[in-house]
Amino acid sequence: MWIPTEHEKYGVVLASFRGTVQHGLPLEIGDTVQILEKCEGWFRGFILKNPNVKGIFPSSYIHLKNAHVKNKGQFETVIPVEDSVITEMTSTLRDWGAMWKQLYVKNEGDLFHRLWHVMNEILDLRRQVLVGSLTHDRMRDVKQHITARLDWGNEQLCLDLVPRREFSMVDPDEISVTELYRLMEHRHRKKETPAPASTHHLFVHVKSLMSANLGEELEVFFHIYDGRENRPLSERFFVKLNKSGLPKSPEKTERQCTLFVDLGSSDLRKDVYIVVHIIRIGRMGAGEKKNLCSVQYRRPFGCAVISIADLLTADSKDDHLLKVYACNTESEWHQIHENLIKKANSRYNLSGSNSGLAVALQLLHGDIEQLRREYMVLFTRGVSITRKLGFSDVIMPGEMRNDLYITLEKGEFEKGGKSVARNVEITVYVLDIDGQVLKSHVAAGAGEPGADEYHSLVLYHNNSPRWAEHIKLPIPVDMFRGSHVRFEFRHCSTKDKGEKKLFGYSFVPLMQEDGRTLPDGNHELIIHKCEENTSLAECSRYLKQPFSKANLPSNNQTLKGTKESFWITSFLCSTKLTQNGDMLDLLKWRAHPERINDSLSKLKEIDGSEIVKFLQDTLDTLFGILDESSQRYGLKVFDSLVHIINLLQDSKFQHFKPVMDTYIESHFAGALSYRDLIKVLKWYVDRIVDAEHQDHIQQVLKASEYIFKYIIQSRRLFSLATGGQNEEEFRVCIHELFMSIRFFLSQENKSTSPVAQTQAVFLRTFPAVYGELLKIFTMREVAGFVRETLGSLPTAVHADCLEAVRLQCIAKTVESQLYINPESRCILLPVVLQVLQAHMQEQRDLVMCARILTSMLSLIIKEENSSAEPVVSEEVELIVESLLGDLMRTILEISNRPQPAGPTMRLQFQDVTGEFVACLLALLRQMSDRHYQQLLQAFSSKDNLRDFLLQIFTVFRILIRPEMFPKDWTVMRLVTNNVIITTVLYLSDALRKNFLNDKFDYKVWDSYFYLSVIFINQPCLQLESFSPSKRKKILEKYGDMRVMMGCEIFSMWQNLGEHKLNFIPAMIGPFLEVTLVPQPDLRNVMIPIFHDMMDWEQRRSGNFKQVEAKLIDKLDSLMSEGKGDETYRELFNSIIPLFGPYPSLLKKIERETWRESGISLIATVTRLMERLLDYRDCMKLGEVDGKKIGCTVSLLNFYKTELNKEEMYIRYIHKLYDLHFKAQNYTEASYTLLLYDELLEWSDRPLREFLNYPMQSEWQRKEYLHLTIVQNFDRGKCWENGIILCRELADQYESYYDYRNLSKMRMMEASLYDKIMDQQRLEPEFFRVGFYGKKFPFFLRNKEFVCRGHDYERLEAFQQRMLNEFPHAIAMQHVNQPDQTIYQADAQYLQIYAVTPIPESQDVLQRDGVPDNIKSFYKFNHIWRFRYDRPFHKGTKDKENEFKSLWVERTTLTLVQSLPGISRWFEVEKRELVEVSPLENAIEVIENKNLQLRTLITQCQSRQMQNINPLTMCLNGVIDAAVNGGLARYQEAFFVKDYIMNHPEDGDKIGRLRELMFEQAHILEYGLAVHEKYVPQDMRPLHKKLVDQFHLMKSSLGIQEFPAYVRASPVHFTNGSPRTCRNSVPNIISPDGGRGVARRSFPSYPAVNRYSSSSLSSQASNEVSNITGQSESSDEVFNMQPSPSTSSLSSNHSASPNVTSSAPSSARGSPQMAEKHKHSRENACLSPRERPVSAIFPNPLDPAQRAAAHQIGDTTLPRSDPNLSAPDKGSSAKNMRSQSPVSASRSPQKTTVPPFTPSPTECQSTSLVSSSPVLSGSYSSGISSLSRCSVSEASGTELNAGDHPLYPLPPPSTMPNSVSSSSDEPIRRENKTPPPYSVYERNNPRRPVPLPHSLSIPPQADPPALPPKPHQLRTGSMKLDGTSDPRVPRPRPLPRKVSQL
DSSP: OOOOOOSSOEEEESSSSOOOOOOOOOOOTEEEEEEEEEEEEEEEEEEEEEEEEEEEEEEGGEEEEEEEEESSSSEEEEEEOOOOHHHHHHHHHHHHOOOOOOOOTTTTTTHHHHHHHHHHHHHHHHHHHHHHHOOHHHHHHHHHHHHHHHHHHHHHHTTTOOOOOOEEOOOOGSSSSSHHHHHHHHHHHHHOOOOOSSSSEEEEEEEEEEEOEEEEEEEEEEEETTTTEEEEEEEOOOEEEEEEEBSSSSTTTGGEEEEEEEGGGGSSEEEEEEEEEEEEEESSTTOOOOOOOHHHHHEEEEEEEEEEEHHSSOTTEEEEEOOOESSSSSSGGGGHHHHTTTOOOGGGESSOOOEEEEEEEEEEEEEHHHHHHHHHHHHHOEEEEBBBBSOOSSOOTTTTOEEEEEEEEEEEOOOOTTTOOOOEEEEEEEEEETTBOOOTBSSSSTTOBBBEEOOOOOTTTTTEEEEEEEEEEOHHHHHHHTTTEEEEEEEOOSSSSEEEEEEEEEESSSSSSSOOOOOOOEEEOOEEOTTTTOOOOOHHHHHHOOOOOGGGOOOOOHHOOOOOOOEEEEEEESSSOOOOHHHHHTTTTTTTTGGHHHHHHHHHGHHHHHHHHHHHHHHHHHHHHHHHHHHHHHHHHHHHHHHHHHTTTTTTOOOOOGHHHHHHIIOOOOOTTHHHHHHEEEEEEEETOSSSSSSHHHHHHHHHHHHHHHHHHHHHHHHHHTTTTHHHHHHHHHHHHHHHHHHHHHHOOOOOOOHHHHHHHHHHHTHHHHHHHHHSHHHHHHHHHHHHHHHHOOOOOHHHHHHHHHHHHHHHHHHHHHSHHHHHHHHHHHHHHHHHHHHHHHHSHHHHHHHHHHHHHHGGGGTTTSSSSHHHHHHHHHHHHHHHHHHHHHHHHHHHHHHOHHHHHHHHHHHHHHHHHHHHHHHHOOHHHHHHHHHHHTTTSHHHHHHHHHHHHHHHHHHHHHGOOOOHHHHHHHHHHHHHHHHHHHHHHHHHHHHSSSGHHHHHHHHHHHHHHHTOOOOGGEEESSSSHHHHHHHHOOOOOHHHHHHHHHHHHHHHGGGGGGGGGTTTTHHHHTTTTTHHHHHHHHHHHHHHHHHHHHHHHSSSHHHHHHHHHHHHHHHTTTGGGGGGGHHHHHHHHHHHSHHHHHHHHHTSTTHHHHHHHHHHHHHHHHHHHHHHHHHHHSOOOOOHHHHHHHHHIIIIIIOOOOHHHHHHHHHHHHHHHHHTTTHHHHHHHHHHHHOSSOOEEEOOEEEEEEEEEEEHHHHHHHHHHHHHHHHHTTTHHHHHHHHHHHHHHHHHHHHHHHHHHHHHHHHHHHHHHHHHOOOOOEEEEESTTTTSOOOOTEEEEEEOOOTTEEEOHHHHHHHHHSSHHHHHSOEEEHHHHHHHHHHHHEEEEEEEESSSSSHHSSTTTOOHHHOOOHSSSSSEEEEEEEEOOSOOSSSSSSSEEEEEEEEEEEEEEESSSSEEEEEEEEEEEEEEEEHHHHHHHHHHHHHHHHHHHHHHTTTSSSSSSHHEEEEEHHHHHHHHTTTHHHHHHSSSHHHHHGGGGGGHHHHHHHHHHHHHHHHHHHHHHHHHOOOOOOGGGHHHHHHHHHHHHHHHHSSSSSEEEHHOSSOOOSOOOOOGTTSSOOOOOOHHHTTTTTTTSSSOOOOOOOOSSOHHHHHHHHHHHHHHHOOOOOHHHHTOOOOOOSTTHHHHHOOOOOOOOOSSOOOOOSSSOOHHHHHHHHHHHSOOTTTOOOOOSOOOOOHHHHHHHHHHEOOOOOOTTTTTTTTHHHTTOOEEEOOOOOGSSOOTTOOSSSOOOBSSSSSOOOOOSSSSOOOOTTTTOOOOTTTOTTTTTTOOOOOOOTOSSSSSSOOOSSSOOOOOSOOOSSSOTOOOOTTTTSSSOOTTTOOOOOTTTOOOOOOSSSSOOOOOOTOSSOOOOOOOOOOOOOSOOOOOOOOOOOOOO
């Protein structure tokens, strides 16, 4: 039986358990489990990581741990009983583990590895802590290390800052909010700015000296040198090197390493250097022979310097190689380092090119104890300490030093009878009082032990040597008296023996008779002469003689006159000895009582360091004098005591305060002193008001803390000694003293008066006295003193400084022991509150106010559970009453101030805000029901209550701001929110009671709702974004505060009643924001509110227009704000039901009378949300891709067509433009911007500032847009479209007579024409893409698109790109339409294949002589329709001849918008499927091949081909295939009797096929003739073979002689079709004859790239899509495609797309065209013909009209014939007939006259505005808003006067009819959804504005004539429709309101 566990609550899994038993819970080793029940060796419970899954597991697998259970029962939580640091480590490492793996995925390798090391380090430390064998200190260090590592990791991973106290995490509920804030801030500051260390140390490690000329031992001396003051700052560090330049004692690291200690921050500057002197030990001359003498001398070698500042910037681990400079002139040795510092290096030689001293140098920061902990290895291995000369910046008590430093400066010696100068060496000895040499008391420097003597340098032949050597004499204090130092001078001979001969000595005693030591400074010593054998052992002999020239008696002229002298400098650094006589006099006061007065007076002049050295002795002296003669010396002793106390306030000596404290506690014995001290102190206080000079009195008051310490201690000693006698007398004295103090404090003075400054001095020191008074008086008594003293200050204080000081005094009072006690606190609180209130009301000294409040409120929580509960409650009540209002006002005031500029100022500013906020939160958290009731009842009127509520709601909104706390302060934010929601629940009652019904106040309610919405939407409350462990902790501690607030909103909304109308539609947006929160409970609460809003809005106005508008605006702005971030998709997916099939809302709506409009609103909003959602998802991706662009297009369409939101529409136009521009889709960018351009008019209407546009007129903005669009068309190589805009701009400039800009525009237009002719454009491929499956975004789902590929992009590359964009998609391997299972699948399927464009502009493509550069534009721009062929066999397949059953399934796709346009892809609107029979297919194949052959022959004849190979290959392919049975297969299939009998309807087609076969043979024969003429010699054999094979082919076809009609047809047809001219003028086929025709007689077709050379089927597979041409048969040639043999997806893509047309020729018109019509036509080219109603096409046609329009043909071809008059040319344009296109029959006999050859030059194009160089882009880019009509309708060719046309002009009636592609009536397509790119919608009632004159097109006009040639005048002589002469400047159009933006 399962029973709940009592003690077994928590455990760790010891071994993995698979959980294979029923209800088993799988466990991994190391998991932690919470146990709920147990039963016979089994436990039931869950893993803490996943508490939702519960199961059973064996108890033997679990190691149980002690745990503490909270909330016993169903919702119990278990906390392991272990060190809190361990718990934190465990949970943190678990959180890090998951994030660490993500770092690897995100490729953040650096952080991944660093975190891995830190995690391992933490695990090691965790083991150490768990083992529990660490010492207390070590445990502390380990914990500190752990928490530092945890904080580092949390910061790197952007996790929350953890508040800690003593390494343990703090529970925010157990401390006050102010305390929590303080901890958080402390940790934040620590993280931000580590406090700079005040002490620094230099670590030096000598490695070696690298030099070529070694061979002798060396001594290296380091010291730190101040270059500014030219003096050493430290002792010397001394290292001995062997002959190889390596340290002599490598095993003793302390001999090579040192620490220069106690460098101050001021020493780390550029002019402080490390100076190195190197001395060699050996022969006198460096090059002397070895056997010359054996005596060793210390000789100069070299010097090196390095600035300490260089170490601050260098990498601390690098070794430094110091350049060593050799000293050439020994007389300069003493200043070589100074010269090097001054950069005078040139006078010294480097000791070698790659030589130098290798040392490791590192600066360490912090005090020495800290270094011992951090660099333990350094100190354990051994390092010598090199001290600073003199004391450090801070002198520590207990520091023992007694070092005498002597510098051997210089000497002056006589020659001594020698011809050359001496080589002088000094030997230094220290001798004691008995004349014995002190052993080991002469130190050359740190690093080496002291020696008995010291030998100086020897400077060669120098009678005035300057050594500048420093030595240290560490002589014990007790040996100082009577000791002296002796200097012996020897001459070092360089002769054979190398003797050192003594010739003199000097000495100096260390202490004078009166006990003073040798004074610091320079001493000129007398050199006493002596002989070599003189014995100096008897010191007493020479000690009686004078030692210094300074103290020679005046009568001793002999010694004074001598020139020989020796100079030394001495410096004593001692904590026990003094050189000051006045100090000694004071200490020996009993010996000379008469000097007491003098000594006390001189005490103030003695150096502070001397006084602190003898602090205890000095104090004993002072109190001794006071006890013995207080009457006489009382005042002086008191002054001396004040001087010493104030001396300890100095930072240098502040560490001696504990010494004085110890003295007072343990050594002070003046039991009677208190009387004198009180008396003198009171005497001084009484004199304050009248005294003129306050300086001395201020010094006295500064020392009052210690004076009180002495008074209290003295009284306690007296009480102990006498059993408490005179207690009352003492109390009276103290009371009187305080009365004097109160009197002087109560004086009102100006801030500048000395008394005010004295008051300030007293207030600063007063709080320090409390603790002393408490030693004798009770808490209440001391509190009384303090209250009365602080209360005695004048209320109207004029002195600002005094106010600030009073506040500081209160701050210290609040922080003192006195205030912590509740008993005294209630006495002090009123005074404190009074002062605080005054300051906060005036907004003064806010930093100090915040500090006081923080201290006050942090005390309150500590008393919560004690007996002092009523006291605390009373305190809270007092604080609320006094300060709550001021506190809120202060927060508002600070938050609304402008932010200060400086970073430091901003920091302080932020601190104050944070502290006040913490105070407010702490206060509100302490308030109970009773406090709230009292607070609300205290308001005298409704207005006051209203103001209070508005104020507190505003403050709460400020507290919720993200910038209120640093982003990782989640703990603080949660506490804040908890306090806010608790307070709001209290205040909402007041709102309901006081501000409803007739007392309704909109402002308060609005503020309330606004606060609630902001509260719910805070990032720190979005639990879904947190890790499971963090979410669990928050829910356990606070619950989901969003739901609580949501319920409160609902409850308050229900109370509003009819006042709800005030909040519609204002609150729709905010409430919608709440519904974005993915919390089901919250949504359930909010839905009724939406229903309610709709209901009330319906009642009020009968519709939801306001609700709808607000919802839409808000949804879009939420997107812009980036709501949702990572979880955006899920968030929106789950919110869609709110507006979609959400049962509760729809049910409610369905019951209403306004059901239909409600459901319609929901549908609209849902659709918008789907699009916004997709947009948001796409925008999160990094690079610009098709998804982003498609999504933006979808949204832009929605805003235009469905919502008609113009401003949103324009915003998204610009977003789309930016996307295209970034992706370098310049053509698409142009089209996009054109949408905005079309909304504007050429008017002077002013436009407001919008997006990045300045305030400007509509004309200026449109001009700017035009220029930008033209520039982008130029970049996209879509020059034809740019030309049209250039013309429009030019017209505007012309109408304004702005000829400067007009000239530029015309030049640009010309440059665009040049680019069309000169630059190459790449032909793009087009791909059809199907997106199937529910996983695609809404705008793609189950739709098919045609996409324009990038430059050079083929099918495989495109397919890969799409799969990269949709990495989860599956590529479908077939081209069949998918079935419903694919459509509904929960996946993504992509179906991609290449398609062929069907160009619209056939007139240009069909004209002969038009260059390919021009044609290429029309082949790939303005394409609406695309084609794809799929071959298949119908019926049984004939293996002998597969052509019999080979059908083609032809799919034609029609798009919603032409390509290129505002996107690279558009949706397919219509699919048409036709099946092409085998016979029709055969006709197409041969027809296309014939066309290809003609093109190549023409190119060859007109010398357009550089190389004849393409023709050769094509001829070979056709002839070879025909010989091998290609054409014969067609004969077998279709010319047999069976086929003709079975298919009587195909008679015409069979005839047509036969005709084409004969025609092919005819073309081949002519082609071979041309080939023979141009074939090179080496290709002759191939040509012969081709001729032979051709004859075989002819015979196989049964052709002996060509039929008459074939013979009559010349190959050089002029209109591109052999059939249009078959019955025209007969011509004999001859290659020469072909050359006799006019230059443009042959059309120029693009060369073909791929040719078939084996079978007819392979020929067919490629030829179709390689042929570009025209035909009069719209049905046949229109559908040219790859042959049936193509079957794979890629077969299409390998060939270039074919260009065919259903319209054999385009409308022709007169070249003399009115300006008006020309302008209209140009505009027509810019507008999509499918546009609903655009600025250019206002009246769309209905289908019937459109059908008629298709059949209208222009029957004339204009030409400049001399025989044709101008009126005839013009009138020919009016001949129009409505005929069926079918009338253009296939029969060769029916067409009698060929059409006239059009001019290749006439293209309607324009020019760019800027003269920028051509930018690369897709040549095929175009304008989506251009119409499908031909953009380049061409005018007739003009021949020169001498030229004659090839054929006579045909009569109008005989011309085949063409479809007009540029009629004035716009042509719309059937079954089209109007694309949304125009502003104007059909039947738009809001804008009934007439079109401007320049844009309107008269519907009754004739088809517009073709544009004139570029060189013709733009104004013609002809007038149409009675319009005025176009040469007269056209009036500017009237302005109209198009767009406000």
